[in-house]
Amino acid sequence: MSSLPCYFDYAATTPVDDRVIQAMVTCLGREGTFGNPASSSHAYGNQARQAVELARRQVGELVGASAESLIWTSGATESNNLAIKGIAAGAKGSRRHLITSRIEHKAVIDTVRQLEHAGYPVTWLEPDSTGLIQPEAVRQALREDTLLVSLMLVNNELGTVTDIATIGQLVHDGGALFHVDAAQGAGKLAIDLNTLPVDLMSFSAHKTYGPKGIGALFVGERARPLLEAQIHGGGHEQGFRSGTLATHQIVGMGAAYALASAEMAEELQRISILSAQLRDGLLALPGVSLNGDPDQRVPHTLNICVDSPGFNAMSLSSELAVSSTSACNSASSGASHVLLALGLSQAQAGSSLRLSLGRYTQAADVEKAIAVITGRLNAGTTTFW
Numbered sequence: 001m002s003s004l005p006c007y008f009d010y011a012a013t014t015p016v017d018d019r020v021i022q023a024m025v026t027c028l029g030r031e032g033t034f035g036n037p038a039s040s041s042h043a044y045g046n047q048a049r050q051a052v053e054l055a056r057r058q059v060g061e062l063v064g065a066s067a068e069s070l071i072w073t074s075g076a077t078e079s080n081n082l083a084i085k086g087i088a089a090g091a092k093g094s095r096r097h098l099i100t101s102r103i104e105h106k107a108v109i110d111t112v113r114q115l116e117h118a119g120y121p122v123t124w125l126e127p128d129s130t131g132l133i134q135p136e137a138v139r140q141a142l143r144e145d146t147l148l149v150s151l152m153l154v155n156n157e158l159g160t161v162t163d164i165a166t167i168g169q170l171v172h173d174g175g176a177l178f179h180v181d182a183a184q185g186a187g188k189l190a191i192d193l194n195t196l197p198v199d200l201m202s203f204s205a206h207k208t209y210g211p212k213g214i215g216a217l218f219v220g221e222r223a224r225p226l227l228e229a230q231i232h233g234g235g236h237e238q239g240f241r242s243g244t245l246a247t248h249q250i251v252g253m254g255a256a257y258a259l260a261s262a263e264m265a266e267e268l269q270r271i272s273i274l275s276a277q278l279r280d281g282l283l284a285l286p287g288v289s290l291n292g293d294p295d296q297r298v299p300h301t302l303n304i305c306v307d308s309p310g311f312n313a314m315s316l317s318s319e320l321a322v323s324s325t326s327a328c329n330s331a332s333s334g335a336s337h338v339l340l341a342l343g344l345s346q347a348q349a350g351s352s353l354r355l356s357l358g359r360y361t362q363a364a365d366v367e368k369a370i371a372v373i374t375g376r377l378n379a380g381t382t383t384f385w
Contacts, residue, residue: 005321006365010358011156011184011301012323016252017209017359023255024211027051027248037245038236048247055254056216059203062257063182064192065218071237072250075215076183077107079202080150082217082230082241083179084111087148087200088120090228095147095176101125101133102341103158108150108181109337121145130293131158131342135166142174149178153185153201157338157354158292159301161189168197177223183207183215187260188268188298199223205249209359210256214249217241268299271357274366275299278355281370285377287311291339291352305344305352311377316353319372323354 007015016024027033027048037052039045056067073079088098100112102124116122123141125133133151142149149171151162164180171178179200182191187208193201201218205211219227219240233242279302282288287308316322324336339349355369 005317005319006368007321007360008355008357008365008369009321009323010361011159011207011354011356013206013212014209014358015360016206016211017256017259019259020210020252020255024248024252027251033247033251035247037247038234048245051247052245052250055250058254058258058261059216062191062261063186063201063203063218064194064196065201068238069193069218069220071217071219071240072245073215073217073241074213075206076105076181076202076204077215079204079215079217080105080107080179080181081111082227083200083202083223084108084148084150085115085230086227086240087177087179087223088115089230090226091147095145097121097123097143097146099123099125099138099141099146099149099176101127101151103127103131103133103155103338104150104152105156105181105183106337108152112150125151127341129343130296131155131160131291131338132293132296133162133167135163135170138167139170142170142176144175146171146174146176149176150181151179152181152183153191154182154188154298154301155292155338156184157301157336158303159184159297159299159356160292161185161296161298163296164198165196172197172222177226184301185298186257187264188300190264193218193220200227205253205256208256208260211249211252214246214253216253267359271361272299274357274361274363275302277363278302278357278366278369281366282373285374287377288373291342291344300358301354301356303339303352303354305339305348306373306377307348307351308377311351315376315379316372320355320369323356324350324352 033047033051035044035048037048060067125137168178177199180198181202183204199220199222204215229240236242289305291303335349
């Protein structure tokens with residue numbers, strides 16, 4: 001492991017916490033909780049069901065939601081699809097208009113675009129120059145036929161935070177539903193769905209030190225009558241999402257969210273100190289500027305533009321694990337749609353770096369990141385990635 005670069009890509013995924021792994025292992029093997037949670041006729045199934053429901057309560061406790069309002073999915077991508085397509089499919093009457101932004105995760109953008117191709121009218125909101133979707137922009141976009149507004153809580157590339165409380169109230173006043181992708185927000189910000197004007201919220205485990213392949217969707221009372229299942233075959237999860245539940249993954253998500261509940265305040269304080277150190281060190285370098293609002297953000301994610309013709313970003317990979325864009329864009333080798341929406345040029349977007357910190361980031365890692373980037377700037381090489 002010592003030969004691997006310092007990890008600064010927590011926004012892409014987090015390592016599974018050892019304590020989460022221990023909880024998951026109890027669900028594997030002949031001596032574990034291996035039963036099908038839907039098999040209620042015997043002890044093995046009931047034991048698995050109890051583990052699943054404990055995990056549901058643990059997730060709910062972190063985000064201020066009742067266990068009954070949470071639906072298990074395979075991750076935030078499926079949660080986003082279920083929320084958006086499910087409401088579109090279940091809506092009756094004249095409301096068909098959708099609102100989202102150009103800086104959402106591709107799981108929202110591509111889902112909304114598919115509905116747009118199917119004839120749903122869509123308003124694509126532009127961010128301001130600091131990467132924020134302002135409430136006033138949402139207010140102006142709302143129409144009498146608006147069905148659903150979908151915006152993320154924390155931007156996955158910039159770390160900027162959307163004012164979902166104000167926006168949600170505007171959406172509700174207009175009679176529409178509000179969906180929030182909180183994959184990057186859970187465990188970083190306080191979320192209380194008991195008070196927030198949010199109808200649907202998407203969650204993921206692997207952004208919060210849990211396993212990949214498991215997530216959840218909060219379905220509030222206003223959304224529940226309209227939401228239609230997108231996966232059929234048995235009527236699991238209150239009829240909203242069929243399929244045998246993966247007990248070990250669900251238990252892992254529950255354990256990860258329980259740890260986040262217990263440790264979020266202390267972790268936030270520690271990461272804030274490290275983030276300030278990293279930010280100050282990098283922004284002091286010539287040609288380095290911050291992408292995104294400097295204040296309305298989480299400290300976990302830092303996105304910088306390195307405007308230097310001698311900077312070779314490719315050379316960082318042996319020492320620092322960072323991203324030039326989100327994983328969804330990296331898969332297609334495209335420039336960041338988020339940075340382009342902010343008004344950056346292709347060259348500026350291509351020379352931008354996202355460094356994201358997490359539970360296992362240490363001060364020595366931050367010092368190394370500053371030193372490595374400083375060294376590359378001083379090296380005077382000329383090739384961008």
